[in-house]
Amino acid sequence: MSQDIPAGLVEALRKAEAVVVLTGSGISADSGVPTFRGAGGLWQGHHPEELATPRAFHRDPAQVWGFYDWRRTLLAGCAPNDGHRALVRLEQLVPEFTLLTQNVDGLHQAAGSRDVVELHGNIWRVRCTGGCRGEHEDRRAPLPPPLPPRCTCKSLLRPAVVWFGEALSRDVFERAEQASLIADVFLAIGTSGAVEPAASLARLARSTGAIVAEINPDGSLLSAMARYIVNDTAARALPRLVAALESPA
Numbered sequence: 001m002s003q004d005i006p007a008g009l010v011e012a013l014r015k016a017e018a019v020v021v022l023t024g025s026g027i028s029a030d031s032g033v034p035t036f037r038g039a040g041g042l043w044q045g046h047h048p049e050e051l052a053t054p055r056a057f058h059r060d061p062a063q064v065w066g067f068y069d070w071r072r073t074l075l076a077g078c079a080p081n082d083g084h085r086a087l088v089r090l091e092q093l094v095p096e097f098t099l100l101t102q103n104v105d106g107l108h109q110a111a112g113s114r115d116v117v118e119l120h121g122n123i124w125r126v127r128c129t130g131g132c133r134g135e136h137e138d139r140r141a142p143l144p145p146p147l148p149p150r151c152t153c154k155s156l157l158r159p160a161v162v163w164f165g166e167a168l169s170r171d172v173f174e175r176a177e178q179a180s181l182i183a184d185v186f187l188a189i190g191t192s193g194a195v196e197p198a199a200s201l202a203r204l205a206r207s208t209g210a211i212v213a214e215i216n217p218d219g220s221l222l223s224a225m226a227r228y229i230v231n232d233t234a235a236r237a238l239p240r241l242v243a244a245l246e247s248p249a
């Protein structure tokens, strides 16, 4: 299904001083990355608590690492799509732009977005769970056996992502809140809005007067608060949105 970009949304973006974009796994779907919920989603047939919680890691770190190693290997073959690329352009077209993402795949950065606020961390980084607490990038996929990988200090390494039951990094979330508080337009793209506190950022922006808009081929929990909805994929809708913004008013 394809749908025109609402003129009101283009107008709002033209006038906006500050724009916040919140992305979810849907923006990476056209790159071949599975989403979490719904048909074919990563959580279908799985309980997140069996794979993405501190408890699961404590119980069976090899199993949890098996899941992350599989995702990393899949991601290693994925490239940014037209949706990611259009956001790089959008950043250049508005005075103040903040890109918040729930994705851990690093595809926004690969497309060229700078200063991405990664609410849930990054799957290409690993963190020591022992005394040294060191964190570093490791892009090997698959990881060389044995799993789970260990730090030079011999403690277990874990993916530097946020698991269910864990708090988001305070600095990261404060930045996201500050940006949402002053946003004139808050654009939610490819997210179900099912996970807190990320979804609360849309409510926060709305409560201080932002125009909330959504790009998603289906409805989401954020649809009810959106003034503008584009029911299409991010890879199709975002280039059209940017083209409309760049064309003479």
Ligand code: OAD
Binding pocket: 023, 024, 025, 026, 027, 029, 030, 035, 036, 037, 038, 041, 048, 052, 102, 103, 120, 162, 163, 164, 189, 190, 191, 192, 193, 194, 195, 215, 216, 217, 218, 219, 220, 232, 233, 234, 235
């Ligand atoms: P979900 O799987 O919950 O939602 C994906 C959304 O993307 C749905 O609303 C789809 O309709 C939409 N979608 C699918 N294909 C799309 C496309 N081509 N273009 C645009 N939208 C599309 O994923 P998230 O909302 O990202 O957290 O999930 C949020 C968090 O839940 C994730 O960060 C992860 C997960 O559990 C943690 O692991 C902590």
